[in-house]
Amino acid sequence: MKPMFNIDDPDLKKNPFKTPVGFKEKSEKEIWDKISIEKSKSQNKRFITSAAAAVAVLVGLFLGAYQSNFKLYFNNPVADHSEVYETDEVLVYELSNLEEATISEAINEESISNSSALDTDDVSEYLESTDLSEFDIYASL
Amino acid sequence: MEAAKHFNMGMRAISNKQREEEQFAELLETYHDRVYALIRRIVIDHDDAADVLQDTFIKVWEKRDTFRGESNLYTWIYKIATNQCLEFIRKKKRRNFxxxxxxxxxxxxxLESDSYFDGNEYQRIFQKAILTLPEKQRIVFQLKYFDEMKYEEMSAVLDTSVGALKASYHHAVKKIEGFVKDQLNH
Structure with missing residues (x-):
């Protein structure tokens, strides 16, 4: 005879799933093993993070100290900067002398050539307009 | 003086750690079977249930600092267990698509071939009927029917209102009755 279905049947409330023998002990051991792996992982992570933080702090300190020394040195009017400037100054001096010499030479050359060109042009124009010879002009001067 | 202070702090940390481990061992001893039974009824297969059970207790260990004692410890553990089950089922379904x-x-x-199934044919049909329910409704039915959990506690476990849970359980019972009657009449 087929059973009549009744949701409140106490038989239905019984757990029909068997647990294998020794499962609890095995399962608990595996859980503890996994937890200890997780613990060592998190410890390693913490170690790596703290080591990275320490390195970052050291680099920060070094950079800070380096920068403050640099600023102190260049902002200090009492500090002797001659050593630092020495090579640069010589180079700048030489460069500026060279430039000045070259520029003045170039200006002189141009002014000379310009003045002679003007002179010649002026004289020849004057001669054409007056019908005087070059000699006459120079004699009249 | 400073060294002694550090030593005491270190000892306290070790004893806290020891106490935590002792408490967890106690919790594991108390809830292992109950949580396994819940997971097993949801995922059916023993090996799957063992995996989900491990993940559940590892999560409990990892989140031990977040338990504030506002809720019952067992509802907190059940919440983690049901979430792990739902996540496991979703993964299985994705792989099974x-x-x-x-x-x-x-x-x-x-269920037909499971050597760890200890019930009669009537119980097997009943378990199959439960499997026809949508996964969240299945969990609602399991918690109410087998664990006899109060709706208020279930509400904390599933983050669902008491009214919605009552309606869900009512629908689940109707569906199961229909399925079992249908199977018995064949």
Whole structure:
């Protein structure tokens, strides 16, 4: 005879799933093993993070100290900067002398050539307009 | 003086750690079987249940600092367990999407051949009927029917209102009755 279905049947409330023998002990051991792996992982992570933080702090300190020394040195009017400037100054001096010499030479050359060109042009124009010879002009001067 | 202070702090940390481990061992001893039974009824297969159970207790260990004692410890553990079950089922379904049989159909056929199933034919049909329910409704039914959990506690476990849980359980019972009667009449 087929059973009549009744949701409140106490038989239905019984757990029909068997647990294998020794499962609890095995399962608990595996859980503890996994937890200890997780613990060592998190410890390693913490170690790596703290080591990275320490390195970052050291680099920060070094950079800070380096920068403050640099600023102190260049902002200090009492500090002797001659050593630092020495090579640069010589180079700048030489460069500026060279430039000045070259520029003045170039200006002189141009002014000379310009003045002679003007002179010649002026004289020849004057001669054409007056019908005087070059000699006459120079004699009249 | 400073060294002694550091030593005391270190000792306190070790004793806290020891106490935590002792408390967890106690918790594991108390809830292992209950949580296994819940997970097993949801995922059916023993090996799957063992995996989900491990993940659940590892989560409990990892989140031990977040338990504030506002809720009952066992509802907190059940919440983690049900979330782990739902996550496991979703993963299985994702992997199973190319298969002709649904995940629930596979579980139902597993019930036929499961050597760890200790019930009679009537109970087997009943378990198959539960498998026809949507996964969250299945959990609602399991918690109410087998664990006799109060709706207020279930509400904390499933983050669902008491009214919605009552309606869900009522629908679940109707569906199961229909399925079992149908099976028995064949």
């Amino acid at each position: 190319l298969s002709l049989d649904t995940y629930e159909e596979k579980l139902a056929s597993k």
